[in-house]
Amino acid sequence: MLTYLLRRALVSIPTLIIISIVLFTIVTLAPGDPLAEFALNPAVSAETREQLRVALGLDQPLPIRYVRWVTAFLRGQMGYSFTSQMPVRTLLAQRLGTTLWIVGAGYGVSLVLSLVLGVLSALKPGSLFDRAATTWALSWFSTPTFLTGILFILVFSVKLRWLPSIYTSTLEVADPAGLAALLRQSAMPVAVLALFQTATLMRFVRSAILDQAHQEYVRAARARGIREFFIVSRHILRNALVPVITLVALGIPTIFTGAIVTEQIFRVPGIGSLLVRAIETSDTPVVMAITFLYAILVVLCNLVADVLYGLLDPRVRLGEPVGTG
Amino acid sequence: MRPHARSQRPPGPRQLPLPLVSTTLFLFIVLSTLVGPLVVAHPPGTIDFSQATRPPGWEHPFGTNDLGQDMLARVLVGGRVSIGVGLGAMVISTVLGTAVGVVAGFAGGLPDALLMRLADAFLALPHLPLLLLTMMLFRDPATSLFGPEYGPFALVTLVIGGLSWMTVARLVRATALTVREMEFVVAARALGASPIRLIRVHVLPHVLSPVIVAATLSVSSAIVMESTLSFLGLGFPPDTPTWGRLLYHARDFLDIAPHMALFPGLALFLTVLSLTSMGDRLQATLEPRRVPNHRPTKVVEHS
Numbered sequence: 207m208l209t210y211l212l213r214r215a216l217v218s219i220p221t222l223i224i225i226s227i228v229l230f231t232i233v234t235l236a237p238g239d240p241l242a243e244f245a246l247n248p249a250v251s252a253e254t255r256e257q258l259r260v261a262l263g264l265d266q267p268l269p270i271r272y273v274r275w276v277t278a279f280l281r282g283q284m285g286y287s288f289t290s291q292m293p294v295r296t297l298l299a300q301r302l303g304t305t306l307w308i309v310g311a312g313y314g315v316s317l318v319l320s321l322v323l324g325v326l327s328a329l330k331p332g333s334l335f336d337r338a339a340t341t342w343a344l345s346w347f348s349t350p351t352f353l354t355g356i357l358f359i360l361v362f363s364v365k366l367r368w369l370p371s372i373y374t375s376t377l378e379v380a381d382p383a384g385l386a387a388l389l390r391q392s393a394m395p396v397a398v399l400a401l402f403q404t405a406t407l408m409r410f411v412r413s414a415i416l417d418q419a420h421q422e423y424v425r426a427a428r429a430r431g432i433r434e435f436f437i438v439s440r441h442i443l444r445n446a447l448v449p450v451i452t453l454v455a456l457g458i459p460t461i462f463t464g465a466i467v468t469e470q471i472f473r474v475p476g477i478g479s480l481l482v483r484a485i486e487t488s489d490t491p492v493v494m495a496i497t498f499l500y501a502i503l504v505v506l507c508n509l510v511a512d513v514l515y516g517l518l519d520p521r522v523r524l525g526e527p528v529g530t531g
Numbered sequence: 532m533r534p535h536a537r538s539q540r541p542p543g544p545r546q547l548p549l550p551l552v553s554t555t556l557f558l559f560i561v562l563s564t565l566v567g568p569l570v571v572a573h574p575p576g577t578i579d580f581s582q583a584t585r586p587p588g589w590e591h592p593f594g595t596n597d598l599g600q601d602m603l604a605r606v607l608v609g610g611r612v613s614i615g616v617g618l619g620a621m622v623i624s625t626v627l628g629t630a631v632g633v634v635a636g637f638a639g640g641l642p643d644a645l646l647m648r649l650a651d652a653f654l655a656l657p658h659l660p661l662l663l664l665t666m667m668l669f670r671d672p673a674t675s676l677f678g679p680e681y682g683p684f685a686l687v688t689l690v691i692g693g694l695s696w697m698t699v700a701r702l703v704r705a706t707a708l709t710v711r712e713m714e715f716v717v718a719a720r721a722l723g724a725s726p727i728r729l730i731r732v733h734v735l736p737h738v739l740s741p742v743i744v745a746a747t748l749s750v751s752s753a754i755v756m757e758s759t760l761s762f763l764g765l766g767f768p769p770d771t772p773t774w775g776r777l778l779y780h781a782r783d784f785l786d787i788a789p790h791m792a793l794f795p796g797l798a799l800f801l802t803v804l805s806l807t808s809m810g811d812r813l814q815a816t817l818e819p820r821r822v823p824n825h826r827p828t829k830v831v832e833h834s
Contacts, residue, residue: 224652232665344811348804350755352762353796356778356785360793364786371785463659470763471782481660482763485667497664500657508655 214512218505225501230272233494279498285491287484294495297480304373305476308392309465312399316461317454320404324411329438331416340409347405351398351464355471358394369393373474395472403461410453414446421445448518455511459504550812553805560802564610573601575608575772587790594790596780606794609772613754614802616688616773620753623692625746628699629738633730635700636707647704650697658694662756665690666765683767687760691753698749702741710737740817744810751806758799774799 250258259265266274278285284294323343327336346354363371373391418424419442427437466478473479477496484492568575573591578598587594593602635646666686674682707730710716716733724732758775760766767773769780774795781792 220648221652221655224649225656228652228656229661229664232661232668344807345800345804348751348807349800350758350762350803352759352775352778353799356782356792356796359782359785360789364789459657463657466659466663467759467763481663482765485663485765488667493660493664493667497657497660500660501655504655504657 210516211513214509214516218509222502222505225505226276226498227272229494229498229501230275233490234268234271279495284495287492288489289484289487294492297492298477298495298499301476301480304474305462305465305469305478308395308468308474308476309399309461311392311396312465312468313403313458313461315396315400316403316407319400320407320411323404324408325415325438325443327408328412328415328419336412340412343405343408346401347409349402351402351467352471354398354401355394355468358398359471362394371472373472391472395468395474398468398471399461399464402464403457406460407450407453407457411446411450414449415442418442418446448515451518452511452515455507455514458507459500462503463500550808553808553812556801557805557809560610560798560805561614564607564614567607568604568611571601571604571607573604575600575604576770577601586788593794594788596784596788596791602777602791602794605772605777606774606798609774609777609795610798610802612684612767612771612773613757613775613799616684616691616757617750617754619684619688620692620695620756621746621750623689624696624749624753625699625742627692628696628745629703629735629742631696631700632703632738633707633734636704637711637726637730637734639708639711643704646700650700653694654697656694658756659759662690662694662760663763663765666760670765679768680771683771687757687766691756695749695753699742699745702745703738706738706741707734710734740813744814744817747806747813748810751803751810754799754806755803 264271282295284298286293287297290297323339327333327339330336349357359371362369368390370391371394373395374387424437424441427441432441462478465476466481468474469476469478470482481493481496483489484496578600579595585591585595591601591603593606595601596605631646631650635643669686670683673686676682677685710733713733716729719729719733757766757773758778761773761775762779764779767776769776777795778792778799781788781795784791
């Protein structure tokens with residue numbers, strides 16, 4: 207198991223290196239001088255600009271700048287935002303909580319929904335419930351998150367006036383009323399994220415269960431007279447959940463990138479809206495840090511999925527072919 | 532792997548390779564975006580403040596926006612851009628993916644290992660943030676290079692296509708690996724067929740059906756990616772009315788003019804829905820043997 211884990215971890219290092227090189231190259235090859243705005247500032251002389259350039263290490267050759275950037279990043283030094291002059295790390299820390307709350311709640315809701323719907327529709331494939339649920343999933347799958355968000359605002363904020371369309375960051379949860387307000391303002395962003403993720407996950411849960419439902423061991427269990435409930439919960443579900451769990455790990459980066467759009471629609475002050483605002487204001491250090499963090503998250507979740515898969519299914523780590531039997 | 536898991540039932544003998552309703556719908560949308568702007572009563576750019584934010588009616592079937600521009604014309608013209616990006620990105624990703632896949636599967640050894648590592652790295656890239664980043668950095672140079680009309684279009688299409696070739700590459704490589712060892716290919720090689728001929732005559736026909744399925748689905752995901760970019764205000768410039776851009780603009784008028792969001796949203800939804808169900812059905816008919824893979828590798832990034 208340890209060698210399997212090590213091998214998996216080692217494989218993800220070159221991936222991360224390639225990604226960091228791609229990212230660095232894109233940003234450095236982009237036209238435009240990072241110090242261009244100082245050129246228009248009469249208070250900054252040409253010499254000062256040159257000194258700044260040296261101080262920032264911009265006079266060094268590209269490979270050296272790359273190595274410096276990576277080593278600084280690994281030590282948690284992500285530089286300073288151009289627009290607010292604050293360390294990027296502080297900016298991120300301020301907003302991480304909100305994003306984690308929205309994303310976590312969204313994923314939680316989506317897991318419960320997709321498991322329940324997936325199992326129920328896989329039990330009777332082709333039934334009315336199954337067709338309704340799969341059609342429902344397909345239509346959410348075909349609705350981009352920003353469209354769902356706009357529809358929700360139209361229905362729940364504009365027409366019904368139930369929920370606020372804008373997320374207030376200054377809200378303090380000190381009493382039950384505060385908690386209710388937090389839940390009310392989180393309801394739509396969480397629902398948008400959850401519905402999109404559910405569409406993907408539910409279809410996957412359903413097909414994983416259907417894959418297992420016709421296996422020999424299920425028929426054997428039935429022949430031994432085991433009750434249907436236990437066949438489903440102890441036999442089918444346990445096997446079907448192995449690929450589902452890895453998909454859940456792989457879905458984490460997707461829901462984080464989905465949060466970029468959701469946070470933008472509902473004006474949620476999280477990491478995603480920080481990224482969009484940083485792009486609008488050409489705040490390169492912030493954009494680079496967040497993009498690279500997303501990349502690390504993807505690689506990390508891939509690794510977790512691989513390890514989980516090896517843990518749950520010994521055939522994988524022994525290198526045996528995984529067949530459906 | 533298939534996060535959008537396909538229908539489990541094998542298609543019956545009478546099932547069409549394409550679902551009738553969705554295909555008709557998609558063709559109808561494409562045709563109306565092509566012909567529509569030529570025949571609508573109001574050009575998409577005409578500003579008339581006396582007609583601002585009119586609800587749908589005889590004069591303006593989809594209503595007007597805050598500048599009094601006809602929404603029907605704008606949705607139709609926007610559809611041209613959105614579908615154009617989708618198709619363009621699909622062509623790029625399919626050609627690129629097929630080339631990479633054929634080379635990797637046919638050459639084997641080191642080139643194969645390197646190319647597949649590259650595909651893995653591309654799959655691990657966070658696509659939306661990266662798209663946003665490239666749009667921010669290269670929008671102005673692209674505009675000066677190809678002009679204000681085609682610059683953003685070329686950039687968006689290229690970047691989306693360049694970020695979505697991996698699925699096709701993996702599919703083609705897997706097929707090429709199998710086909711390479713088949714007896715008729717070994718025989719052809721023994722007869723002295725060149726690698727180019729082997730690829731053209733034997734490998735490419737074999738990879739056709741998985742590639743068609745992947746290509747259909749990639750059109751819809753490219754359309755979604757483009758509208759997401761435009762919705763974040765980072766895709767096309769404001770005067771190019773793509774569906775995402777129209778929705779981005781409509782967000783500020785939801786309480787007084789909900790039709791500004793409803794019609795572009797509906798067009799986008801119907802297009803993506805019809806493409807997805809076309810892909811689903813194609814998969815079921817062209818590749819009934821392909822059992823759902825147990826091992827998820829990467830979720831299709833899709834926002």
